[in-house]
Amino acid sequence: MKVLVAVKRVIDYNVKARVKPDNTGVDLTNVKMAMNPFCEIAVEEAVRLKEKGVASEIVVVSIGPKVAQEQIRTSLALGADRGILIETDEEVQSLDAAKLLKAVFEKEQPNLVILGKQSIDSDNNQTGQMLAALTGMPQGTFASEVAVEGDKVNVTREIDGGLVTVALNTPAVITTDLRLNEPRYASLPNIMKAKKKPLELTSPADLGVELKPSLTTLKVEEPATRQAGIKVADVAELVDKLKNEAKVI
Amino acid sequence: MAKDKIGMALSAVNKFAGSPLVNKLKLRKPAEKIAYVSTRAGFQVLSSANAKVQQAKDFFTPPETKDLQGAELFDLSLSEEQQLIKDSLDRFSSEVIRPSAHQADNDEQASDAIYQQANELGLAAYSASEEYGGYSDTPSVLTNILIAESLANGDMGIACALLSTVSAANALTRWGTEEQKTSWLTPIIKSLDKPQALYATIAINEPMPLFTPDRLTTNVIPTNDGYKLNGKKTAVAIGDKADFLLVAAVTPNGQPKLFIVNSALKGISITPSHNMGLKAAELCSIDFDNVQLPEDALLGDDNFCYQTFIDLANLAWCALSIGCAQAIQDYVVNYCNERTAFGEPISHRQSVAFMIANIGIELESMHLLTYRAASRADQGLPFHREAYLAKVLCSDKAMEIGTNGVQLLGGHGFIKDHPVERWYRDMRAIAILYGLHV
Numbered sequence: 001m002k003v004l005v006a007v008k009r010v011i012d013y014n015v016k017a018r019v020k021p022d023n024t025g026v027d028l029t030n031v032k033m034a035m036n037p038f039c040e041i042a043v044e045e046a047v048r049l050k051e052k053g054v055a056s057e058i059v060v061v062s063i064g065p066k067v068a069q070e071q072i073r074t075s076l077a078l079g080a081d082r083g084i085l086i087e088t089d090e091e092v093q094s095l096d097a098a099k100l101l102k103a104v105f106e107k108e109q110p111n112l113v114i115l116g117k118q119s120i121d122s123d124n125n126q127t128g129q130m131l132a133a134l135t136g137m138p139q140g141t142f143a144s145e146v147a148v149e150g151d152k153v154n155v156t157r158e159i160d161g162g163l164v165t166v167a168l169n170t171p172a173v174i175t176t177d178l179r180l181n182e183p184r185y186a187s188l189p190n191i192m193k194a195k196k197k198p199l200e201l202t203s204p205a206d207l208g209v210e211l212k213p214s215l216t217t218l219k220v221e222e223p224a225t226r227q228a229g230i231k232v233a234d235v236a237e238l239v240d241k242l243k244n245e246a247k248v249i
Numbered sequence: 250m251a252k253d254k255i256g257m258a259l260s261a262v263n264k265f266a267g268s269p270l271v272n273k274l275k276l277r278k279p280a281e282k283i284a285y286v287s288t289r290a291g292f293q294v295l296s297s298a299n300a301k302v303q304q305a306k307d308f309f310t311p312p313e314t315k316d317l318q319g320a321e322l323f324d325l326s327l328s329e330e331q332q333l334i335k336d337s338l339d340r341f342s343s344e345v346i347r348p349s350a351h352q353a354d355n356d357e358q359a360s361d362a363i364y365q366q367a368n369e370l371g372l373a374a375y376s377a378s379e380e381y382g383g384y385s386d387t388p389s390v391l392t393n394i395l396i397a398e399s400l401a402n403g404d405m406g407i408a409c410a411l412l413s414t415v416s417a418a419n420a421l422t423r424w425g426t427e428e429q430k431t432s433w434l435t436p437i438i439k440s441l442d443k444p445q446a447l448y449a450t451i452a453i454n455e456p457m458p459l460f461t462p463d464r465l466t467t468n469v470i471p472t473n474d475g476y477k478l479n480g481k482k483t484a485v486a487i488g489d490k491a492d493f494l495l496v497a498a499v500t501p502n503g504q505p506k507l508f509i510v511n512s513a514l515k516g517i518s519i520t521p522s523h524n525m526g527l528k529a530a531e532l533c534s535i536d537f538d539n540v541q542l543p544e545d546a547l548l549g550d551d552n553f554c555y556q557t558f559i560d561l562a563n564l565a566w567c568a569l570s571i572g573c574a575q576a577i578q579d580y581v582v583n584y585c586n587e588r589t590a591f592g593e594p595i596s597h598r599q600s601v602a603f604m605i606a607n608i609g610i611e612l613e614s615m616h617l618l619t620y621r622a623a624s625r626a627d628q629g630l631p632f633h634r635e636a637y638l639a640k641v642l643c644s645d646k647a648m649e650i651g652t653n654g655v656q657l658l659g660g661h662g663f664i665k666d667h668p669v670e671r672w673y674r675d676m677r678a679i680a681i682l683y684g685l686h687v
Contacts, residue, residue: 028454073333187371188370191330191369192385195330
């Protein structure tokens with residue numbers, strides 16, 4: 001079974017994001033970048049499938065500037081077999097990403113595509129679903145458990161009311177939730193082996209996809225700073241404030 | 250505000266000086282000259298700079314600076330492999346080592362789970378070449394420094410424990426004969442994924458006043474079938490756990506050498522010692538009483554250089570101090586921004602801010618001296634002077650940063666709820682210990 005995993009280069013989750021002074025976006029100068037945590041879970045799941053003998057080859061694909069190679073190398077160090085970077089300096093929105101991934105899907109013909117449920121920079125939670133729709137593949141989103149049985153894959157999904165398990169025919173799209181697994185640390189020997197694994201560079205034009213942003217960012221702002229709370233003397237005052245000031249009861 | 254503008258302008262002219270366009274137009278020297286002159290001039294025209302700075306910024310901002318790889322630039326960035334190793338170990342350090350550091354300090358040992366996880370990372374396999382089970386064609390001192398630094402950022406005691414085996418493996422890789430590598434190095438690497446892994450350590454320090462590694466009293470006397478080892482070593486990390494030791498001892502003609510000593514040999518007695526810091530490193534005292542060593546116990550052949558060995562040991566301790574100092578800096582910055590007194594964060598007080606700024610400056614100098622020594626070592630250039638300077642600076646500043654860390658936390662620095670008191674205790678070891686190797 002061949003597995004395709006999509007990974008995204010995003011601002012490191014430990015970094016406190018700062019908004020650009022002109023409110024056009026997040027300031028990325030000199031900011032540490034890393035692999036999106038949900039993508040890391042996706043890579044880990046693919047590597048586990050390979051260790052179980054279910055997957056035979058893991059291909060990692062990323063879309064972004066040339067430096068996004070770092071995230072592909074990290075995936076290779078975690079255990080993926082080869083990488084593809086679709087190189088572009090343009091902004092890539094969910095639909096464009098899904099179209100690019102569809103092109104890679106058609107070329108690579110994997111049996112399973114695993115993606116993070118969303119990236120922590122734009123929090124769209126769209127690409128996996130769009131890819132499934134564009135390719136006509138069944139989808140198992142927010143996976144907390146993945147079990148492959150022959151040419152079927154059972155995906156346990158985390159939904160508001162609890163868990164739901166869906167059975168999908170392969171090829172299928174899976175998007176990972178936080179509790180699917182705990183990604184490993186890349187070991188030193190594997191990091192050194194990763195250097196020798198193939199990494200192919202391509203571009204949206206090579207894949208016949210034209211990037212057309214469908215959304216325009218109007219303004220990016222910091223969240224409002226929290227105001228200090230107050231102390232109330234008794235329950236009566238609290239109820240009064242809730243009724244008349246906060247107007248919640 | 251003026252500072253920011255000047256900063257922007259400086260960065261713009263520097264970017265211009267470094268842009269690939271400049272190379273193409275053969276303007277490298279003139280451009281660097283501009284950068285130099287304008288940097289100097291920049292400070293002189295600070296007051297009237299504002300409007301011009303904006304213009305300069307628009308004019309000088311090169312269209313593309315990301316792929317900047319000008320060969321003539323003084324480049325301090327890490328290689329892709331080094332960055333990957335550092336990223337992976339930094340995470341391991343903050344998610345695994347740091348949370349267990351307090352417990353390990355209390356227990357005076359790191360848990361088996363930590364050793365096992367570290368073994369899975371294959372630290373000891375880094376330097377070894379493929380024929381001995383490793384993966385490295387060109388082991389680098391600098392990469393070893395980065396490894397030590399990352400681990401010590403989690404906890405210096407645990408780092409010291411984990412690095413003992415790595416250090417022994419590094420020393421065997423660098424100095425050992427082919428037979429020694431096959432019989433001592435390969436088994437360590439092969440055992441990394443087994444439940445019962447092999448451990449090793451290096452014993453240099455001796456219990457005497459004003460100890461220096463070039464005045465050893467531990468000695469060997471050649472015998473018909475090998476050597477007889479006598480003496481006393483102290484502050485040997487994981488001394489009790491190690492399956493074999495590399496022991497520094499002096500030969501009858503006064504030459505200091507290293508000997509590979511199986512810790513199960515007759516005449517060796519190991520006593521755990523209880524120390525102020527580095528508790529998780531399980532420091533031990535070891536007595537050697539007429540220990541009979543085989544002929545091939547002498548590490549390496551004529552290639553062994555004791556001075557270089559000590560220089561590399563010193564660099565390892567520099568790396569530990571840098572990792573720990575970084576942890577202190579990050580901790581006090583957060584603390585002083587959050588802790589309020591007189592209605593504002595204490596970082597607004599100059600006496601606090603200056604202290605933190607000094608930690609930043611000192612830490613950067615420790616970094617640069619250490620990296621420079623390591624990079625000279627990797628290039629095969631003499632690096633004794635650089636390693637020595639780094640060691641003196643790091644020993645000195647490690648203690649100062651440790652003390653200041655505690656000071657900045659005020660009363661909180663004194664209690665065990667915050668890790669700074671532990672870091673302070675650990676930092677005292679930098680100036681006095683030797684038993685590691687990068």
